[in-house]
Amino acid sequence: MSDHSQSEDRAQFRRMDEGTEADWEILGREYMKMASGVVDRVIDHMKLLDGDFGGFQVDRLTHSLQTATRAYRDGKDEEYVVCALLHDIGDTLGTYAHGAVAAAILKPFISKANYWMLENHTDFQGYYYYHFVGLDKNRRDRFIDSPYYEHTKEFIDKYDMPAFDPDYPTMTLEEFEPMMRRVMRKQLKSKIAKHAAE
Incomplete structure (x- = not known):
């Protein structure tokens, strides 16, 4: 172990069932420090999409920015615009389930409708290309009875x-940053938040 790991304020337990209130106060403070940096980490990850064209006319970052720009200029609210911005953030780490990755990142901050839209947008997008890759282009229709079907279809179209x-x-990404900070702000009303503020 490194020397600095000994100097950090750390919980004393080695199993969770041995934890004390003092341990959880330490962990709560550390959690809030980590949580406060989530937008910065998301922005850093969005930058990884810059220059990744994947064969398209624009790179993945430009596609994400353009999707959000179109939603913003159409008068959608900030939550929706941030969903549009981050809808493909999972392309790099969740290549086979990128919609679920975006939905998981934003789940604490968004409505059920927007969460569902993010999680399932890939099958709605598939309407335009699934038939070229041997899949059913109407796969989205398995969701036809969902209350969020039209919401998601509109997002794609x-x-x-x-x-x-x-x-x-x-x-630009910088223009969307204030929106991201407003949308991805979550106040935890608990003892953890109280101690983190001290």
């Missing part, structure tokens, strides 16, 4: 599907 245009005047 109006914002995600057309967002591969290299000539579209797209907003």
Whole structure:
């Protein structure tokens, strides 16, 4: 073990069932420090999409920014715009389930409708290409009875599907950052939050 690991304020237990209130106060403070940096980590991860074209006309970051720009210019609220911005953030780490990754990141901050939209948007997007890769283009129809079907279909048709245009005047990640900070702010009303503020 390194020397600095000994100097940090750490819980004393080696099994959770041995934890004390003092241990959990320490852990609560550390948790809040980590939680306060979530937007910065998301921004850093979004930057990994820069230059990753995957064969498209625009890279994955531009596609994400363009999707969000289209939603923003269409008057969608900030929560929706942030969902549009982050909808493909999972492409790098959750390649086979990228919608679920985006949904998991934003779940604490967004409505059920927007969570469902993120989690399932890939099958709605597939309407435009699944038949070219041997899949059923109407796979989204298994969700036809969902109260969020039209919500998700609109997201794809109006914002995600057309967002591969290299000539579209797209907003920057920096312009979306304040929205992300407002949407991804969660106040924990607990003893943990109280101690973290001290």
